[in-house]
Amino acid sequence: MRFVEKLQNASRKNNSLVCVGLDTDPQKIPKHLLREEDPTLAFNQKIIDSTSDLVCAYKPNMAFYEAQGSRGWESLRKTCSYIPKEIPIIIDAKRGDIGNTARMYAKAIFEELKGDAVTVSPYMGEDAVSPFLEYEDKCAFVLCLTSNKGANDFQLSEVEGKPFYEIVAEKVLSWNAKGNCGLVVGATHPEQLKRIRQIAPSLPFLIPGIGAQAGDVESTVKFGTDENREMAVINSSRGILYASDQEDFDGAARQEALRLRDKINLHRGR
Amino acid sequence: MRFVEKLQNASRKNNSLVCVGLDTDPQKIPKHLLREEDPTLAFNQKIIDSTSDLVCAYKPNMAFYEAQGSRGWESLRKTCSYIPKEIPIIIDAKRGDIGNTARMYAKAIFEELKGDAVTVSPYMGEDAVSPFLEYEDKCAFVLCLTSNKGANDFQLSEVEGKPFYEIVAEKVLSWNAKGNCGLVVGATHPEQLKRIRQIAPSLPFLIPGIGAQAGDVESTVKFGTDENREMAVINSSRGILYASDQEDFDGAARQEALRLRDKINLHRGR
Numbered sequence: 001m002r003f004v005e006k007l008q009n010a011s012r013k014n015n016s017l018v019c020v021g022l023d024t025d026p027q028k029i030p031k032h033l034l035r036e037e038d039p040t041l042a043f044n045q046k047i048i049d050s051t052s053d054l055v056c057a058y059k060p061n062m063a064f065y066e067a068q069g070s071r072g073w074e075s076l077r078k079t080c081s082y083i084p085k086e087i088p089i090i091i092d093a094k095r096g097d098i099g100n101t102a103r104m105y106a107k108a109i110f111e112e113l114k115g116d117a118v119t120v121s122p123y124m125g126e127d128a129v130s131p132f133l134e135y136e137d138k139c140a141f142v143l144c145l146t147s148n149k150g151a152n153d154f155q156l157s158e159v160e161g162k163p164f165y166e167i168v169a170e171k172v173l174s175w176n177a178k179g180n181c182g183l184v185v186g187a188t189h190p191e192q193l194k195r196i197r198q199i200a201p202s203l204p205f206l207i208p209g210i211g212a213q214a215g216d217v218e219s220t221v222k223f224g225t226d227e228n229r230e231m232a233v234i235n236s237s238r239g240i241l242y243a244s245d246q247e248d249f250d251g252a253a254r255q256e257a258l259r260l261r262d263k264i265n266l267h268r269g270r
Numbered sequence: 271m272r273f274v275e276k277l278q279n280a281s282r283k284n285n286s287l288v289c290v291g292l293d294t295d296p297q298k299i300p301k302h303l304l305r306e307e308d309p310t311l312a313f314n315q316k317i318i319d320s321t322s323d324l325v326c327a328y329k330p331n332m333a334f335y336e337a338q339g340s341r342g343w344e345s346l347r348k349t350c351s352y353i354p355k356e357i358p359i360i361i362d363a364k365r366g367d368i369g370n371t372a373r374m375y376a377k378a379i380f381e382e383l384k385g386d387a388v389t390v391s392p393y394m395g396e397d398a399v400s401p402f403l404e405y406e407d408k409c410a411f412v413l414c415l416t417s418n419k420g421a422n423d424f425q426l427s428e429v430e431g432k433p434f435y436e437i438v439a440e441k442v443l444s445w446n447a448k449g450n451c452g453l454v455v456g457a458t459h460p461e462q463l464k465r466i467r468q469i470a471p472s473l474p475f476l477i478p479g480i481g482a483q484a485g486d487v488e489s490t491v492k493f494g495t496d497e498n499r500e501m502a503v504i505n506s507s508r509g510i511l512y513a514s515d516q517e518d519f520d521g522a523a524r525q526e527a528l529r530l531r532d533k534i535n536l537h538r539g540r
Contacts, residue, residue, distance in 0.1 A: 023371070063367060063374035069382040070343040096391055097333060098418040101362075104333035112339040121366055123393045123413055125420020141537065143393055148368040150395020157429045164429070172333060216416070255374050265413060 003088065003116055003139035003180055004204055004231070010087050011056035011230060015270065016261045017091065017221070019206070020051055020253075021237030022079065026068070028242050029126040030249050040068065040075040043249075045082055047241060050250040051257045052084050057117075057233050058225065059090040059206075080113050088116040090206060090233070094143060096121030102131040110135050117141060119184055122168050126175060139180045139204065142172045146198060147186025147209025165192065169199045182206060185224065187215025187234070194223035204231045210260075211239035217260075221267035229268040236260055272500070273386055273409035273450055274474055280357050281326035281500060285540065286531045287491070289360065289476070290321055290523075291507030292330040292349060296338070298368065298512050300519050310338065310345040310447040313519075315352055317511060320520040321527045322354050324476065327387075327503050329360040329476075350383050360476060360503070363523060364393030364413060372401040380405050387411060389454055389476065392438050409450045409474065412442045414466060417456025418478025439469045452476060455494065457485025457504070464493035476502045480530075481509035487530075491537035500537040506530055 001009075010257035011017060022044055026034070029043045036042040048058070049255060056177040060079060065072035065165055080089055091113060095105040109115045110132075117139035132140040145155050145165040159232045172181050185193050187209035197205070207224050209215035217234075240260070271279075281287060296304070299313045306312040318328070330349060335342035351357055361383060365375040379385045380402075387409035389464055390399055402410040415425050415435040425435045442451050443472035453470060455463050462486035467475070477494050479485035487504075494502040510530070 025374075057449045061367075061371055061374075063365075063371045063378065065301035066343075066378035068376040069347065070340040071377070073336075073340040073343050081479065092371075094391070094394075095333075095364065096366075096393075097331075097362075097364050098416070098420075101331055103330075104295075104337040108333065108339070112337065121364070121391045121393050123366075123391050123424060124364075124416050124418060125423030125425070127418050127420040129420075144370070146394050148394060148397050150368075150397040150399075153395030154393060154429075154434075154437070155395070157434075157437065159424075159427045159429050159434070164424075164427075167424070167427065203299075 002137055005202060006088050006116060007056060007233070008230060010104045014053055014055060015265065016054055017058050017232050017234045017264050018055050018257055018261045019057040019059050019233045019235040020047065020055050020240050021092070021235045022047070022058055023064050023237040023241065025064055030245050032247055040072065041078050044079040046250040047253050048083055050254040052087060054257045054261050055087065057090050058083050059092050059235055061092045063235070077113055080115060090117040090119070090141065091115035092119050094119050094121050096124045098124065098133055099127045102128050106132045106135060110138050117182065118170065119143065120214055122171070129175060133178055133180055135173065136178050136180060139182050141184050141206045142168065143183035144168050144183040145185050145189055145192050147188045147215060151186065156255060165196065166199060169196050172199055176203070184208070187220040190216060190219035190223055197223055202226055204232065204233060206233045206235065206237045210234060211236040217263050218267050219262055225268070227247045234264060237249060272407055276358050276386060277326060277474060277503070278500060284323055284325060285535065286324055287502050287504045287534050288325045288531045288536060289327040289329050290317065290325050290510050290527060291362070292317070292328055292517050293334050293503045293507040293511065295334055298496045299514050300495065300517060301519055308345055309462050311348050314349040316520040318353055320524040322357060324524070324527045324531050325357065327358045328353050328362050329362050329505055331362040331507070342354065347383055348478050350385060354464040360387040360411065360520065361385035362389050364389050366392050366394045366398045368394065369397045369401055372398050374519050376402045380408050382511060384434045387452065389413065392441070399445060403445065403448055403450055406448050406450060410453050411452035411454050411476045412438065413460055414438050414453040415462050435466065436469060439466050446473070454478070457490040460486060460489035460493055463490065467493055472496055472501065474503060476503045476505065478505045480504060481506040488537050491534055495538070498531055504534060510525055
């Protein structure tokens with residue numbers, strides 16, 4: 001099944017655009033879990049159990065697992081295999097390297113971890129992205145306009161009369177022959193989000209930056225979705241994962257995911 | 271000890287600007303090594319043993335280890351700890367993400383793997399790079415102009431009257447308060463290499479693209495080094511690692527590293 005179809009199915013079944021970002025930090029998880037053999041995995045399993053009927057995707061963030069070395073890699077692999085088969089896994093990796101190296105990253109992410117999608121950086125151009133696109137049923141979300149302050153350093157610069165992020169969006173469209181590209185567009189730039197949606201009306205958008213980074217939900221839904229109010233994957237990580245540091249953290253995470261889903265759906269009219 | 275000092279010491283001791291890129295692919299290593307418990311590690315150890323008096327640095331490429339999952343991560347960690355203490359390790363990772371995530375990548379690379387330097391992508395701007403720069407004795411080589419075809423897609427675009435890679439070089443200079451930034455500049459663009467060296471006269475440059483990618487050695491040395499004909503880390507991966515697929519692969523790798531070192535030194539006048 002193609003990625004956009006898998007995403008649409010999960011999103012419709014759970015009536016949700018919420019993606020839970022699994023940025024799992026052993027220093028932030030409830031203390032009682034540290035007794036478990038693999039606290040990171042135990043935490044993720046509880047979060048998945050309590051939210052899998054409320055989300056359209058999960059997004060594990062590679063950095064948090066790599067910081068724990070090979071043990072972290074195992075926690076990540078087991079987390080991915082624990083996620084219900086019908087829910088897409090977006091591996092947040094922001095990789096970007098020359099062809100023979102990108103092929104190895106694609107193998108790591110799509111074959112070793114069995115992710116459904118990956119985030120990639122556009123800086124090195126088409127041949128750094130195309131090895132990911134050779135996997136027809138997977139998806140590469142290319143960084144377009146990110147939610148952080150540093151987005152101002154280059155992404156908003158003017159290139160040939162247009163903002164750089166627009167050039168990126170246009171290039172990505174031209175790489176989308178197999179229909180397996182997406183864009184990362186931060187919720188902290190509503191006006192630009194609107195413009196990028198005009199450029200790429202039907203691409204899936206991965207939208208970070210609500211929650212801890214204070215992006216606005218209403219404009220994110222209004223400008224980030226496609227004409228059917230779909231194809232926006234709206235991520236929240238810290239706000240859901242660490243809603244409570246007590247034993248009931250999974251219940252608190254569920255409440256937070258539910259609250260966000262409903263808030264988003266209010267602006268989708270459903 | 272600061273990174274540039276460590277690099278200079280290794281480079282002077284071995285009279286070398288050669289960096290061996292450890293892009294170790296189990297499919298390409300000599301067949302007899304597949305009997306070893308950890309073929310990747312066994313291969314790397316032989317390569318290191320046979321070249322460590324000829325190089326200024328080693329550059330393991332994360333992708334090749336990640337493609338082997340947690341086992342690959344262990345091979346990488348053990349490879350890093352096997353490299354002689356006085357030789358800098360540049361972890362080629364091309365990471366770039368928001369602050370709290372970049373901090374986790376920095377932890378993975380500088381603490382878990384004990385790398386001395388890392389390659390990072392500039393696309394997400396200063397706050398995606400600064401967590402790496404908080405480690406004063408480490409170094410972040412920021413992608414400026416890469417050696418692949420895709421460099422044409424964005425890096426050579428004109429931004430505010432200048433090529434984009436120049437804007438990146440200038441920004442990186444402004445991030446260099448602690449003296450721990452470097453630039454990645456491909457050997458396949460000699461004219462631009464010259465220009466970037468003018469912008470950043472004393473920064474260490476990591477220069478890929480000779481060998482398999484056909485960059486020219488003479489112009490790389492002439493334009494890529496600083497005023498003392500130093501501070502260029504000239505990488506070769508495949509050309510050295512896979513000089514032979516027979517039992518004498520380490521001897522062949524040594525010959526190739528020696529040949530490259532001497533060819534480079536010819537143009538340094540030493």
